[in-house]
Amino acid sequence: MQSRSPQPGGGRPRLNLVGAGSVGVTLFRVFAGSGLFDIQDIYGRDEARLARALSFIGAGHAATSLATMRPADIWFVTVPDTRIAEVARDLAAAAPAGPATAVHCSGFLPASELAPLSALGWSLASAHPVMTFADPEASARAFPGTYCGMEGDEDAVRRVAAALEAVGARPFTIRPGGKALYHAAAVLSNNLAVVLQALAREAWAEAGVPAKIAPDLNAALLSSTARNVNALGPAEALTGPAARGDWSVVERQARAVETWHPDAGPAYRSLSLLARRLKRTGSTLHPVEEERAGDAKGIV
Numbered sequence: 001m002q003s004r005s006p007q008p009g010g011g012r013p014r015l016n017l018v019g020a021g022s023v024g025v026t027l028f029r030v031f032a033g034s035g036l037f038d039i040q041d042i043y044g045r046d047e048a049r050l051a052r053a054l055s056f057i058g059a060g061h062a063a064t065s066l067a068t069m070r071p072a073d074i075w076f077v078t079v080p081d082t083r084i085a086e087v088a089r090d091l092a093a094a095a096p097a098g099p100a101t102a103v104h105c106s107g108f109l110p111a112s113e114l115a116p117l118s119a120l121g122w123s124l125a126s127a128h129p130v131m132t133f134a135d136p137e138a139s140a141r142a143f144p145g146t147y148c149g150m151e152g153d154e155d156a157v158r159r160v161a162a163a164l165e166a167v168g169a170r171p172f173t174i175r176p177g178g179k180a181l182y183h184a185a186a187v188l189s190n191n192l193a194v195v196l197q198a199l200a201r202e203a204w205a206e207a208g209v210p211a212k213i214a215p216d217l218n219a220a221l222l223s224s225t226a227r228n229v230n231a232l233g234p235a236e237a238l239t240g241p242a243a244r245g246d247w248s249v250v251e252r253q254a255r256a257v258e259t260w261h262p263d264a265g266p267a268y269r270s271l272s273l274l275a276r277r278l279k280r281t282g283s284t285l286h287p288v289e290e291e292r293a294g295d296a297k298g299i300v
Contacts, residue, residue: 006166012038013163016072017060018087020044020053022133023105024078029140032059034167041069056136066090071097074163077104077114084113092116101156103127107183110176111152125152125160126179129169130186144168149182151175197222199264206260235282242275 006013015037017024024042031037039059043066044050050062063069066087079087084104091102099121102114107128114124128149133139148164150157151174161171174182197218204214228237241249250272258265273291274284281288 006036006163012036013074014038014040014070014072015163016040016063016069016075017042018066018069018075018077018091019079020046020050021078021080022136022139023129024076025053025056026133026136026139026143027076027078027105027129028053028057028060029136030143030167031163032057033140036166037163040072043069066094066096069094069096072100074160075100075102077102079104081106081109084109085116088114088116092120095120098122101125101159103152103156103160105129107149107186108180110179111156123153123156123159125150125156127160127164127171128183128186132190145170147172149174151179199261199267203257203260235278238275238279240275242272243279245276 013036015028015031017028017039020042028039028042032039039057040061041063042050042053042057042060043063044053047062054060054062075091077084077087077091084106088102101123102117103125104111104114105128106113106126109126111124111126113126114122118124129143130147130149131139131142144167146169148161148169148171150161150171157171157173164171201214201218204217205211209217225237231237241247241253254265254269254272257268276290277286277288278284
């Protein structure tokens with residue numbers, strides 16, 4: 001794969017990591033394995049976890065405090081979202097030599113969450129790899145080709161994107177102010193889709209489907225759905241009673257779901273409404289005639 005140099009002017013970019021969780025150790029395992037970067041200092045509050053992170057990454061030195069970390073070209077801050085601003089304040093107070101680039105990997109928060117570092121002349125970015133990190137070993141192997149949603153200062157985005165491209169990632173930019181909706185889309189596509197699979201399995205169990213069969217039913221439907229969505233697009237791939245306009249069936253199913261699972265009932269109704277829109281108009285955003293007319297027989 002051809003890619004831009006990760007360091008303008010040549011030389012290996014120096015990388016520091018703040019946060020030894022699954023996202024950070026996966027990225028730094030990939031960076032270290034490429035041989036294109038100088039993996040410097042890695043900071044974590046839990047010494048045992050930090051030791052495991054260093055072993056997994058295969059490079060770098062443990063930092064016992066932010067103040068002991070050496071100057072670097074790019075600082076990755078991969079702590080939980082609720083701690084990013086706090087870490088940025090602490091890092092700015094430690095006043096490491098700079099200026100440098102700081103990047104966090106939150107899918108929800110903008111680069112400005114690192115704002116305290118701006119006073120040091122640092123440039124800021126956020127880079128969100130669109131993949132799961134439940135298994136860092138598997139994630140590191142699968143990282144090439146991963147899309148990464150980016151926003152922030154232009155020079156920071158350019159520098160971090162070059163580093164990610166050098167290890168096979170596919171960076172793309174998100175419009176300013178669009179981070180919350182961008183991450184909500186990722187949650188809908190991944191996390192909430194998993195919840196729907198759990199609901200389906202629970203409903204099958206309630207309906208008496210043998211436990212040993214349910215996973216196979218789930219797998220067959222999921223694989224065919226993914227295949228059809230990718231080949232045809234969501235509107236063309238959509239089937240089922242809402243897509244066909246079988247509203248008596250939809251309403252009876254909605255009542256059955258509501259009786260069994262009061263919390264899932266409203267979700268079934270809302271998703272069926274969106275399914276009707278999608279099939280009829282090609283978008284979930286546009287109300288159909290029945291909604292505008294207040295059709296009493298609909299499911300709204």
